[in-house]
Amino acid sequence: MTVTDTLLTALATVLPEAVPDRDSIAGGETVLDCPPEHLLDAFRALTESGSTVHLSAITALPADSGTLLLYHLWIDSGLTLCVHCPRNEAPSLTPLLPAASWYEREAHDMLGIRFIGHPNLEPLLLAAEWSGPPPLARQEKTDA
Amino acid sequence: MIDRIVRWARKKSPWILHYNSGGCNGCDIELLDALTPRYDVERLGILKEASPRHADILICTGPVTLKSRIPLLRIYEQIPEPKWVVALGSCACSGSVFADSYHVLGGVEQTLPVSMYVPGCPCRPEAIISALADLLERI
Amino acid sequence: MPEITLPVGPQHPLIKEPISILLDLQGEYVTSARVEIGYVHRGLEQLLQRRSYTQGVAVVERICGICSHAHTTAYCQAVELLLGLEIPDRAQAIRALLCELERLHSHLLWLGVLAEAIGFTTIFMYAWREREQILDVMEMISGGRIAHGANVIGGVREDLSPDQVEATEDRLTKLQQQLSVFTDLVDRDKSFHQRTHGIGLLPLELVYAYGVVGPMARASGATLDVRRAAPYGAYRHLEVPAAISSEADVWARAWTRVQEMSHSIALCKEIIRHLPEGDLALRVPRRIAPAKAVSRVEAPRGELLYYVESDGGEMPARVHVRTPTLPTLLVMEKMLPGLQTGDIAAVVAGADLCMACADR
């Protein structure tokens, strides 16, 4: 049993419906769907499984309704948790894993996602002078 | 007579201050490279100073971003007269590939009066030296 | 003594790029630190959505002037994954060669900056003089000292002639001899030790908690190196040695990087000695069917991640870049408190910050 399989078993207790998908993202990533309310539990399950969880990045994407958050992890191989947030809101991972802090702030900058429980959700990259909508939010794309 | 002496001194002792107002690092390291053994601009009397109060020439690299406009202006104001501004690299000259970004205001010229443009992406140390020498000729 | 706030940046002689670190001081000691970035934010991710895939290569090259080739490699690799392409062996080898050369030049540059921070200008000058050798080789291969434009989607643009192979090997041998200056410095020089030992400690738990990557993490005992963990391109056929220290201080970071430099020289030689024959690049379509790809590359500063999504058009629907400096900056707020003001420079320079990468 590889490390990934162990992890998937650990995750299965938290995310019973999730089916690991190895094709939707190219580059050797295993993709798992995860509802926002189970995100923190999933991370807890991963940390408790004994391996070191390296959070590589959080990619935020505008989706048809709300936003899509991709948590790119590295635990001996690539693992991406795919979180669909219908209301542009997500639970913050920062109290659990400090590494998420700036990635969440950046996603807040770029797409205006509110991370509930983030200690300091100030703009990270955008200047104080910036007054427009979040630059990567959907309406921005059409006028380009 | 005094005028001529002063002008000579200014030509021979330009102290530079470097500010990256939003560039990619390429021109910055080429500027630093100009200080190192192969190019050694100290032979022209050029010193890289730490404080804007000591500098004569402000070298800007990169386009001016929304956030660095105010620091850039503050630094420029702190430099005592007479002073010159050099826009180093294509980005500082015109904004280059970043020109139409939402967070970029464009080249340095839109914020400060520029005396010398050095194109190149990034500009080579030879270009930097030649541009500084040209600027000194005109002082 | 009253508490004062020492601002480091946005303009500061230590860091060539704008960043603002606000330090609260109690006498000569730092009590807390706040890092503020965004001065170099150029909105690249949005810019990339408005450029075709081919144009995008030129744009990502300008994210950072030091690790430009790592950025284009990661981007091209991601787009190739979208297309399901496997690029020719020769192209992979040339990509890897430039990656290793870039690592050499970045590490030498870093060593110089660290030396300048601790007042050792001579080493700064020596390191940058040797760095010129690498720049010469890269210029010979690609025509550019800093921005190479060597990568295209589907392969590389520049070939290596037998003459160039020979010249490269020559330069690398020379550099290997010169490298002993820096190994001696790190191993033996007393004043270098005095200024770098035991400062800027970064325990392994913090490395994991903050997701720190690259030589910075390896100096604290972490093992993650994308070239070894998930070999890509030519690294699949190469043996990459590990340089891991457990001292976790600035000295360890210097040691790790000096080790990596000699490994890089060996890797470069290995690559050019067994340069496979074949095409340089494949033809790629302008439009890419909807797909998603994640590509990880070991840049000089650590794991560089690109996420690219296509929607069937000529331009990417979303490009997300996670650069290795970001977690390092975040952990700075934890590393600086407790230091003396005299050590701030060594720790900040020793972290190998690249603001252009971090801000994009």
Add this chain to the structure above:
Amino acid sequence: MHTLAQILVFPGAVYLFGLGMFLAWVDRKVIAVFQGRVGPPFYQPLADVIKLLAKEDITTEGADVRLTAALPIVSLACILTAGLMVPVGNHTIVSFEGDLVVALFLLSMPTLGLFLAGLIVPSVYNVLGGSRALLQYLNYEVPLLLGLAAPAAFAHTWQMSTLMQLQNGYRWHVVAMPLGFLVATLGIIGKLERLPLDAPHAKAEIGAGPLTEYSGRKLALWRLVTWVQTVVCINLMVAVYTGGADQVWANWGFPVYAIKIAVYMAGLSLVGVLYARLRVDQVAELSWRTLVPLGLAQLLVALLIGAY
């Protein structure tokens, strides 16, 4: 008339300024050569000063205009006075028993001036630099004094010209008391705030230290202070430890003295090339743990030998 000319021209003000600039160039050139560079042309320091004099002079808001202007002038005056007492070749303008102590006192004024100059400007870098200058003063002054006390105790005199003449015929103190010479040299490096003991104006840490907010004329004056201070300190070391212009060489006194000065200056530059900057606490440790005991030991030995 003759004395006035001596004070103003040689070996007084003009000479000290001229040599100061020349040595500043030697310093930069030696460093450049050791780093594999070409280095600046010989007129560089002169051009720097003229340019600074002609530049706009900004006084930071909140700083006392008169005090900021007075400090460099007072410092310069103190050093020039010290310069009159220190033998130049075999010329001395003022000489009296105990002039070594007075010269040392006058030489410590610029450091205090620098401390005040940093403190009166409301900028963090200046204040930090200023307080570091004071710390530096407390650290180097004792080793320097001990290092110079050894030859004085050995020769039973605190008069520099006598000390110098006693060494005629190659009986140089540096040979008899190498430890004392070493301690005093490190004291000088600390006093002149040169690498590796230049924490008060460590560029990478606190900008230009106490002078960060100074520009134009005031900066030019502070540069001159440093340069003249360098000359006076080197003159002093050459006189006390290597016998200045040796009488054995009667007609060649001046060239011999010039060579000694150049060698000493190059030595100081070389130390800066070879070592990394020490932290403030490391300077204190070096000074009190190493230099002071060494200096005391040398003084004891000198006293014992001198007694016979």
